[in-house]
Amino acid sequence: MKMDQEVALVTGASRGLGRAIALELGSLGATVIGTATSEKGAEAISAGLAEAGVKGVGMVLNVTDAENIAAVIKEIGERFGAPTVLVNNAGITRDNLMMRMKDDEWESIIDTNLTSAYRVIKACLRAMMKAKHGRIINISSVVGATGNPGQANYAAAKAGLVGLTKSLARELGSRGITVNAVAPGFIDTDMTRELPEASRTALLDQIPLGQLGQPEDIAAAVAFLASPAGGYISGETLHVNGGMHM
Numbered sequence: 001m002k003m004d005q006e007v008a009l010v011t012g013a014s015r016g017l018g019r020a021i022a023l024e025l026g027s028l029g030a031t032v033i034g035t036a037t038s039e040k041g042a043e044a045i046s047a048g049l050a051e052a053g054v055k056g057v058g059m060v061l062n063v064t065d066a067e068n069i070a071a072v073i074k075e076i077g078e079r080f081g082a083p084t085v086l087v088n089n090a091g092i093t094r095d096n097l098m099m100r101m102k103d104d105e106w107e108s109i110i111d112t113n114l115t116s117a118y119r120v121i122k123a124c125l126r127a128m129m130k131a132k133h134g135r136i137i138n139i140s141s142v143v144g145a146t147g148n149p150g151q152a153n154y155a156a157a158k159a160g161l162v163g164l165t166k167s168l169a170r171e172l173g174s175r176g177i178t179v180n181a182v183a184p185g186f187i188d189t190d191m192t193r194e195l196p197e198a199s200r201t202a203l204l205d206q207i208p209l210g211q212l213g214q215p216e217d218i219a220a221a222v223a224f225l226a227s228p229a230g231g232y233i234s235g236e237t238l239h240v241n242g243g244m245h246m
């Protein structure tokens with residue numbers, strides 16, 4: 001299969017986009033390590049991968065904890081070989097209007113959605129450079145490109161991922177590593193199910209294709225960039241949003 005030789009690390013794979021991405025990469029033959037924030041979540045990932053006939057396991061990882069990241073990357077290296085594909089997917093929202101935004105709401109979003117990518121990439125990079133092969137995919141958001149009232153923190157983090165992606169694409173291309181972002185639009189997951197009905201309807205009105213995306217739509221885009229077919233693409237942000245932003 002296309003990705004038999006790859007070891008893919010997908011952060012935040014217990015549900016939503018991360019889960020779909022882990023299953024898609026696994027279906028192409030990659031060994032997949034999907035991470036969750038709890039032991040129970042990690043076990044559920046292991047069970048889901050096994051059920052789908054995918055090689056790999058779930059592991060516990062908190063992307064805000066550098067020590068935890070180092071330990072997990074070490075363990076992956078020992079058990080499966082160092083990750084050759086990294087999907088920085090873990091993310092949260094803490095929406096508020098700027099006038100009411102608390103420092104903690106700003107900082108936690110930057111930490112979990114942007115600094116996390118810096119941390120995990122750094123932990124994976126040495127081995128990718130040594131192997132002269134790697135695929136890094138950062139999950140941004142349409143909101144990073146358009147902005148969104150009430151999401152200044154989230155939009156700043158997601159736009160930050162695009163700048164990180166482009167800089168690393170320039171830095172690491174000569175080392176055989178591609179770095180790209182995927183920017184989902186409005187996808188049907190727990191994150192968007194939290195939105196009030198009125199916001200969901202207003203958002204749907206902005207989507208030419210007239211429906212929410214499914215996690216599998218994002219997984220397909222990530223798999224394309226991670227697979228040999230995407231090998232000549234770097235520094236790009238692939239928007240997957242039903243035409244919501246173009």
Ligand code: NAD
Nearest residue numbers: 012013014016017062063089090091141184186187189191
């Ligand atoms: P979700 O809330 O369903 O899943 C988020 C995942 O991140 C979960 O597995 C959660 O455990 C994990 N996570 C949260 N904090 C973590 C931490 N500190 N350490 C490790 N893992 C942590 O969300 P989703 O909709 O599947 O979103 C996945 C990614 O896609 C996020 O980065 C999100 O910002 C982005 N995104 C989603 C949409 C959408 O419409 N759903 C749109 C644009 C971008």
